[in-house]
Amino acid sequence: xxxxxxxxxxxxxxxxxxxxxxxxxxxxxxxxxxxxxxxxxxxxxxxxxxxxxxxxxxxxxxxxxxxxxxxxxxxxxxxxxxxxxxxxxxxxxxxxxxxxxxxxxxxxxxxxxxxxxxxxxxxxxxxxxxxxxxxxxxxxxxxxxxxxxxxxxxxxxxxxxxxxxxxxxxxxxxxxxxxxxxxxxxxxxxxxxxxxxxxxxxxxxxxxxxxxxxxxxxxxxxxxx
Amino acid sequence: xxxxxxxxxxxxxxxxxxxxxxxxxxxxxxxxxxxxxxxxxxxxxxxxxxxxxxxxxxxxxxxxxxxxxxxxxxxxxxxxxxxxxxxxxxxxxxxxxxxxxxxxxxxxxxxxxxxxxxxxxxxxxxxxxxxxxxxxxxxxxxxxxxxxxxxxxxxxxxxxxxxxxxxxxxxxxxxxxxxxxxxxxxxxxxxxxxxxxxxxxxxxxxxxxxxxxxxxxxxxxxxxxxxxxxxxxxxxxxxxxxxxxxxxxxxxxxxxxxxxxxxxxxxxxxxxxxxxxxxxxxxxxxxxxxxxxxxxxxxxxxxxxxxxxxxxxxxxxxxxxxxxxxxxxxxxxxxxxxxxxxxxxxxxxxxxxxxxxxxxxxxxxxxxxxxxxxxxxxxxxxxxxxxxxxxxxxxxxxxxxxxxxxxxxxxxxxxxxxxxxxxxxxxxxxxxxxxxxxxxxxxxxxxxxxxxxxxxxxxxxxxxxxxxxxxxxxxxxxxxxxxxxxxxxxxxxxxxxxxxxxxxxxxxxxxxxxxxxxxxxxxxxxxxxxxxxxxxxxxxxxxxxxxxxxxxxxxxxxxxxxxxxxxxxxxxxxxxxxxxxxxxxxxxxxxxxxxxxxxxxxxxxxxxxxxxxxxxxxxx
Numbered sequence: 001x002x003x004x005x006x007x008x009x010x011x012x013x014x015x016x017x018x019x020x021x022x023x024x025x026x027x028x029x030x031x032x033x034x035x036x037x038x039x040x041x042x043x044x045x046x047x048x049x050x051x052x053x054x055x056x057x058x059x060x061x062x063x064x065x066x067x068x069x070x071x072x073x074x075x076x077x078x079x080x081x082x083x084x085x086x087x088x089x090x091x092x093x094x095x096x097x098x099x100x101x102x103x104x105x106x107x108x109x110x111x112x113x114x115x116x117x118x119x120x121x122x123x124x125x126x127x128x129x130x131x132x133x134x135x136x137x138x139x140x141x142x143x144x145x146x147x148x149x150x151x152x153x154x155x156x157x158x159x160x161x162x163x164x165x166x167x168x169x170x171x172x173x174x175x176x177x178x179x180x181x182x183x184x185x186x187x188x189x190x191x192x193x194x195x196x197x198x199x200x201x202x203x204x205x206x207x208x209x210x211x212x213x214x215x216x217x218x219x220x221x222x223x224x225x
Numbered sequence: 226x227x228x229x230x231x232x233x234x235x236x237x238x239x240x241x242x243x244x245x246x247x248x249x250x251x252x253x254x255x256x257x258x259x260x261x262x263x264x265x266x267x268x269x270x271x272x273x274x275x276x277x278x279x280x281x282x283x284x285x286x287x288x289x290x291x292x293x294x295x296x297x298x299x300x301x302x303x304x305x306x307x308x309x310x311x312x313x314x315x316x317x318x319x320x321x322x323x324x325x326x327x328x329x330x331x332x333x334x335x336x337x338x339x340x341x342x343x344x345x346x347x348x349x350x351x352x353x354x355x356x357x358x359x360x361x362x363x364x365x366x367x368x369x370x371x372x373x374x375x376x377x378x379x380x381x382x383x384x385x386x387x388x389x390x391x392x393x394x395x396x397x398x399x400x401x402x403x404x405x406x407x408x409x410x411x412x413x414x415x416x417x418x419x420x421x422x423x424x425x426x427x428x429x430x431x432x433x434x435x436x437x438x439x440x441x442x443x444x445x446x447x448x449x450x451x452x453x454x455x456x457x458x459x460x461x462x463x464x465x466x467x468x469x470x471x472x473x474x475x476x477x478x479x480x481x482x483x484x485x486x487x488x489x490x491x492x493x494x495x496x497x498x499x500x501x502x503x504x505x506x507x508x509x510x511x512x513x514x515x516x517x518x519x520x521x522x523x524x525x526x527x528x529x530x531x532x533x534x535x536x537x538x539x540x541x542x543x544x545x546x547x548x549x550x551x552x553x554x555x556x557x558x559x560x561x562x563x564x565x566x567x568x569x570x571x572x573x574x575x576x577x578x579x580x581x582x583x584x585x586x587x588x589x590x591x592x593x594x595x596x597x598x599x600x601x602x603x604x605x606x607x608x609x610x611x612x613x614x615x616x617x618x619x620x621x622x623x624x625x626x627x628x629x630x631x632x633x634x635x636x637x638x639x640x641x642x643x644x645x646x647x648x649x650x651x652x653x654x655x656x657x658x659x660x661x662x663x664x665x666x667x668x669x670x671x672x673x674x675x676x677x678x679x680x681x682x683x684x685x686x687x688x689x690x691x692x693x694x695x696x697x698x699x700x701x702x703x704x705x706x707x708x709x710x711x712x713x714x715x716x717x718x719x720x721x722x723x724x725x726x727x728x729x730x731x732x733x734x735x736x737x738x739x740x741x742x743x744x745x746x747x748x749x750x751x752x753x754x755x756x757x758x759x760x761x762x763x764x765x766x767x768x769x770x771x772x773x774x775x776x777x778x779x780x781x782x783x784x785x786x787x788x789x790x791x792x793x794x795x796x797x798x799x800x801x802x803x804x805x806x807x808x809x810x811x812x813x814x815x816x817x818x819x820x821x822x823x824x825x826x827x828x829x830x831x832x833x834x835x836x837x838x839x840x841x842x843x844x845x
Binding site: 069072076 | 756757781782783829830833
């Protein structure tokens with residue numbers, strides 16, 4: 001066991017190269033679009049709405065298409081099935097998400113500045129946790145909206161799960177749900193961090209092989225490849 | 226005997242010969258039908274067909290005559306898209322029922338709309354406003370941002386029978402009004418018809434338009450001889466600053482005018498220098514009559530000149546370059562093109578042949594350029610590009626195409642039947658489009674499925690894109706289109722909902738929490754929110770004798786989500802557009818329970834959009 005820990009300590013403490021630092025910096029910069037662009041988009045078509053009703057979900061707000069009018073229209077239509085209004089106050093995410101994204105960007109910048117493999121690993125772990133939690137939270141929110149229907153609604157529908165990814169027919173509406181520009185930027189964050197990790201680990205291993213330390217040489221053939 | 230037989234045989238032979246030579250009368254007139262080849266039908270169908278979901282290329286604003294309204298058609302499909310109520314109540318849009326439109330209509334419940342005028346900038350349609358006249362001396366402005374009648378001016382003092390009206394100057398400085406039926410002025414003066422020739426007055430008015438808002442105000446007027454001032458047009462480019470008015474009955478006759486007013490060979494087109502009128506009025510010249518400044522041409526020399534024109538002319542139209550003023554006696558076979566440059570020269574040289582009440586009469590021969598043999602009964606002229614002119618022939622029942630400058634008659638197409646006005650695409654602007662021409666016919670004579678004796682008029686679409694004019698579509702129009710104007714659709718930029726921020730009505734409520742009733746003595750104000758699919762409040766209780774002011778706000782911001790508000794047994798029907806607040810004041814005279822409901826189908830639960838007004842009987 002001990003040699004393995006030692007090896008992993010050495011690996012985590014190993015410095016990362018210029019390329020990996022640049023990628024960590026890129027990851028930090030790629031967080032910025034989430035402040036300007038939506039993370040998710042819902043588009044709904046019906047015969048009466050051939051132009052579609054659009055809803056953009058940002059990390060900090062809901063924005064209806066047609067200068068906000070589409071959100072009002074979606075809420076107005078949803079009142080017939082007893083769905084709660086999609087209201088910004090209902091989304092606690094809007095309070096913490098921009099802050100957490102900022103923290104993540106700082107963690108990525110730290111990796112770029114301090115430049116250890118450990119910092120890259122921290123970045124990936126925190127980012128993955130954030131991504132998974134956000135997706136679950138979004139899914140749960142959608143689930144609640146589709147299930148907490150007022151019993152006095154004029155139109156009774158079975159509780160339903162709105163689509164998270166892809167299209168679905170709900171009554172007279174075709175509903176499409178897809179990630180938007182902000183999420184694609186975050187996807188790129190994950191990608192560049194993963195590349196940063198791979199190249200920095202590889203170069204650390206290569207360096208260790210080239211100049212084997214007498215105390216703990218990595219046995220040949222166990223390289224993390 | 227033999228001689229007799231010979232004579233009889235010769236007589237029979239001669240009769241037969243004559244019979245063979247003369248033949249039988251045809252079943253219908255020679256040019257009654259232009260048989261259309263199958264390929265022509267296919268071309269016409271393709272040219273006019275606008276597939277479902279596609280949009281027309283032009284708007285046509287058609288006057289609604291004594292319906293009091295304006296009809297909107299799309300071209301080339303000739304589909305009637307909607308009606309804009311102007312001078313008469315129109316339950317379909319709730320017009321004339323709410324306090325504001327009721328006040329605008331005043332005591333009159335009808336109007337006779339004749340000539341629409343789209344606002345212009347540099348002589349071209351700018352798509353901002355549409356002005357329409359009405360015979361009871363009124364003028365209305367329709368805002369093309371929302372296609373609503375926003376102002377009715379009048380009845381304007383001194384104007385009697387406002388037929389020669391709504392001709393707009395090239396930068397929308399003025400719209401013109403005039404009296405078709407001279408009366409003594411100010412109105413209210415009673416003078417026997419025996420003194421028609423001296424004591425009755427014709428009047429022309431320059432109605433001032435605010436360049437920013439389109440708001441009309443009285444402007445100034447010019448007193449004219451007691452002729453029947455009929456139609457007009459404003460000069461443009463080189464004739465800018467002038468407007469032209471035709472008249473009949475320069476005989477100053479009374480009685481059966483069809484005879485008495487048809488005795489002279491020529492009547493007149495008056496040329497009025499409106500910039501001079503504007504200046505004179507600003508300088509304080511003229512007299513205040515009936516509350517408006519009236520100028521007398523005798524006291525303001527150079528204000529008016531008379532151009533002799535064929536007997537009893539109807540329309541007068543100025544060519545796109547402003548050079549030619551086209552007018553015709555309506556019983557003539559020719560139309561006359563006056564050269565405005567020659568008019569100016571004749572004025573300068575005092576080339577006059579007489580005067581009427583101090584107004585110089587120009588010498589006909591000195592100012593006319595051509596008499597164009599267009600056909601019988603020329604009424605109105607419109608223009609196309611490249612100096613092409615189109616004239617309607619009432620008597621010949623046809624449209625004729627001819628050329629300015631060369632004066633050749635190029636083509637003629639029969640109309641069904643008896644065309645009055647005609648409208649070409651942007652055909653009275655400085656840059657006409659050509660392409661389409663519509664004949665606004667006075668008679669349809671069963672060209673449609675029979676609907677009994679009360680027949681619609683017909684509006685026929687003619688393709689004028691080629692050398693030959695081609696009749697391609699018959700549309701039928703409720704009485705009665707007079708003039709129409711055709712404007713390229715992209716020049717108009719309408720809104721489709723009233724933005725919430727623009728609603729400044731103090732009684733507007735946007736949240737059901739703010740809806741409800743307040744009482745002040747026996748005056749009750751009920752603020753109602755209308756939104757799919759309910760009214761809030763859904764019940765209102767008042768006392769008999771209360772004055773109840775309903776203010777209904779449609780809080781929708783979605784296109785086409787109109788809500789109606791009808792109150793049964795109280796003769797009330799409003800329609801409230803998205804974002805609009807309408808106010809109506811009702812005296813609760815009848816006790817009982819009165820349902821109110823949404824008349825304009827809004828949603829799947831539209832039927833449920835209803836409520837009750839309870840009027841409790843007054844205590845005995």
